[in-house]
Amino acid sequence: MRQIVMDTETTGIDPREGHRIIEIGGIELINRRFTGRTYHQYINPEREIEAEAIEIHGITNERVANEPVFAQIADELWEFIRGAQLVIHNAPFDVGFFDHEFRLLNAARGEPKLGPTADHCSVLDTLKMARQMHPGQRNSLDALCKRYDVDNGQRVLHGALLDSEILADVYLAMTGGQTALSLAGEEARSSGEAGGASGIRRISRDRVSLSVTQPSEAEWEAHRQRLDQIRESSGEVQWDKLASAESPH
Template structure:
């Protein structure tokens, strides 16, 4: 199964108000393993970035002024995501922006060439999944990192590729269970379990088995108890041990 864990940064929160994508990050997983393939691109949104958005992701208008516009990177992006399952935290937000960008592109080209996402990719929303797994709790990416012991100490501002990499670790930890355990303790398995290193075996020196034999008084008490069982039940399966008694 091919999955792309994705994140975007944008000029604002609503594409219906003309806001655009300014950064895209994606990490490829196949059969729940990192392949090493990633996608990362800054984009010139052809409009101003809101100050509130800059406070979140730190991407300024000057930073993206000389980056390509979406139309210039759309085909490469489409080839990277097409046919995959997209794993996104708060997926309606990112998918809404992608579909908006593809609609603008198709209108400029004069025909519907790319998108919408739902017709070519399946989408897994990790925020929805987290709310189902942890109802009533905080389920932001930072909160999930803390819950699953994923190191995000290097995450000061939001960044699309960094957030995608962190989300991939969180997603695998959320959904892996025992099937993600790496018996070999390999680097790949370690990453899949959010830092687990597999099974650690304890090397313990062998010690001789100590056998404690009953005393004469204990044997006598045992025989008396068997007599009581025979009197009340008519038989006693402990009789089969008579030979063992005689060897005492």
């Protein structure tokens, strides 16, 4: 499955008032893995950026004065996102701006027409997902970073590419971050690491016994909290199956 984790920065909050996109960032995931492929572009919005918006993202009129306008980058952006699932925090905001830009472009040049976004991409709103998973709690990107132990120390001001990278980590944690571990195990088995083609290594019965260190109560509590997070997002964890299998009947 191909996903693009995306974020935008804009001149203001409402495209119906003529506000435009000034920065786009996107991170590509395939089957929940980072591919290394990204999209990042500053854009000249052909209008002034509101002072309140500059306070949020720090992008000034001077910074984007010599950047390309949306019409110059639209086709490259469209090829990057078309057919993917877009993962966006507060998706109606960003998708609304994309569709506004596409409408302006289509009206100016006629063909080929781009958009609407949802006709060519599926959209997953992580804010809506977070509100369902954590009702009554703060679900901003910063709050989710704290909840899922995602490092956002570099996030002083909003920035489209940085926020996309952070959101990708949050999204993977929200939806059960065990996938990468299980895939890594599959790769090791398929490549025959640690024990030949079958992935099995025989261990001598005469080996020295290893000491077992029991976890502290604080470590057990952290473990239980992490399992609860995974159960909330994916419904079950392998630990529950193992514990059930080992319990006396």
